[in-house]
Amino acid sequence: MPTKHAPQKDIPDIVVGRLPVYLRTLRTLAAEGREITSSSELGARLGLTSAQIRKDLSYFGEFGRQGLGYNIEFLIQQLRRILKVDRMWDVALVGAGDLGRALAHYHGFHERGFIIRMVFDSDPEKIGTQLAGFDVRDMARLVGEIKAAQIKVAMLAVPATAAQKVTDLLMEAGIRAILNYAPTALSVPRDVQVQNIDPTVHLQRMTFYLEG
Amino acid sequence: MPTKHAPQKDIPDIVVGRLPVYLRTLRTLAAEGREITSSSELGARLGLTSAQIRKDLSYFGEFGRQGLGYNIEFLIQQLRRILKVDRMWDVALVGAGDLGRALAHYHGFHERGFIIRMVFDSDPEKIGTQLAGFDVRDMARLVGEIKAAQIKVAMLAVPATAAQKVTDLLMEAGIRAILNYAPTALSVPRDVQVQNIDPTVHLQRMTFYLEG
DNA sequence: CAGTGTGAAGAGGTTCACAGCG
DNA sequence: CGCTGTGAACCTCTTCACACTG
DSSP states (O other): OOOOOOOGGGSOHHHHHHHHHHHHHHHHHHHTTOOEEOHHHHHHHHTOOHHHHHHHHHTTOOOEETTTEEEHHHHHHHHHHHTTOSSOEEEEEEOOSHHHHHHHHOOSSGGGTEEEEEEEEOOTTTTTSEETTEEOEEGGGHHHHHHHHTOOEEEEOSOHHHHHHHHHHHHHTTOOEEEEOSSSOOOOOTTSEEEEOOHHHHHHHHHTTSOO | OOOOOOOGGGSOHHHHHHHHHHHHHHHHHHHTTOOEEOHHHHHHHHTOOHHHHHHHHHTTOOOEETTTEEEHHHHHHHHHHHTTOSSOEEEEEEOOSHHHHHHHHOOSSGGGTEEEEEEEEOOTTTTTSEETTEEOEEGGGHHHHHHHHTOOEEEEOSOHHHHHHHHHHHHHTTOOEEEEOSSSOOOOOTTSEEEEOOHHHHHHHHHTTSOO
16 A cells, blocks of 8 residues: 555546535535445436546545445545635635626535635626625726735636636736636636636537437 | 448537537637638637547538638538527526526527526515516426426526425426536436536636645 | 648546455 | 455547648
8 A cells, every 4th residue: 555645636637526526415415414425325326336436536545444435524524625625715706797696695605615705897887886795896906906815716707708808807816716607718827727607508518419 | 431420329428518619619700700710729719729629520520621721600500500509499497596587687598599488486475576577487387387388408596405306397397408506416317418507516626726 | 731630549537346354 | 245445458538640632
């Protein structure tokens, strides 16, 4: 048993991408009062093979007990540590339209590691108004205020036409990860993380498989 | 040039998953007034190699002209056909909370192949009220009304606790594709399509790579 | 001669199958 | 005896490199 579990360099992105889903499922199991689970149970819930789940986890350590399975609370803690959500991440929300509004009201972020700290918009009608307990700030002050608060994560909920310009500001402000709801590809430095959510893209991924 | 382009069976899902992004990018180029593009230009915009784009497209046919590139309008039409969005898909929206509200107001669906036809909720306070021009229908009538309208695509924007129960109703109603916004894994028959959007999962995929 | 389409090579990811351990 | 952890086999996906063509 030599030392392994190398630092994030040789861990496949696709494995990292599954961990949050494992974590979410484990939380559900915990909420159901369960204490122990197995790779086959997790696999059955998620539509994956048990081997895949064991292999994925094995990149990071040995978390299970042979013959027994995984202690749910323990595995939750390990995944939180691996994903760096064993602490809170401050988030800046940019865009106070319908979607920004829904995100600002969403209560699901907090217990999973994220907390919205600021909301920005460029519309003078919205600046200064309240949104879910935040006052909407002027986008013109975005760089300074995000920098001062040392926020590293942003959610982008602006129209596609504004997305790249805002992204450039976010880079200037020191943002390192963007959850992009604008239906357009963003250009960012290679070491900045981007995840895209475009409902139409997701819908079109399904219609291909439908008859008719 | 023998006949190939076999029906969807041996086309990798991962390739299908990129096509909507290609389509979106092509539309942007068209809106910029461009007529011709190349695999390298598309690749540069999307952070992919030109070879990948050519290979992906080659699963479906020969759409480019050597030495020249791709005619943007023509490639858009081909991708719309392949993705089956050269027609409109009726969509049922389930859940009239903040997120459902944002989806109901979103104007981006129509020009990309989708049109919301019905909105459902189970909250008596909401049933019968107007939302973005729809009247919110009683979830108790979901099965009958979706069946009658022959709707095959649903967007699920209900709390995680209700998601599986609603999904079972959607199956009964004949839904074949679900865009799932509930932060939980859905269990569906193998031939039903599901795409999941959970902002926290997406955020957690990024924090892994951040320092600190 | 610029840029596609594509076999072949090379990476990368998944599944198998079983040793090992509680 | 059940279930993990893991090399090895297998399979899938990406990239290479070049023949081909407008």
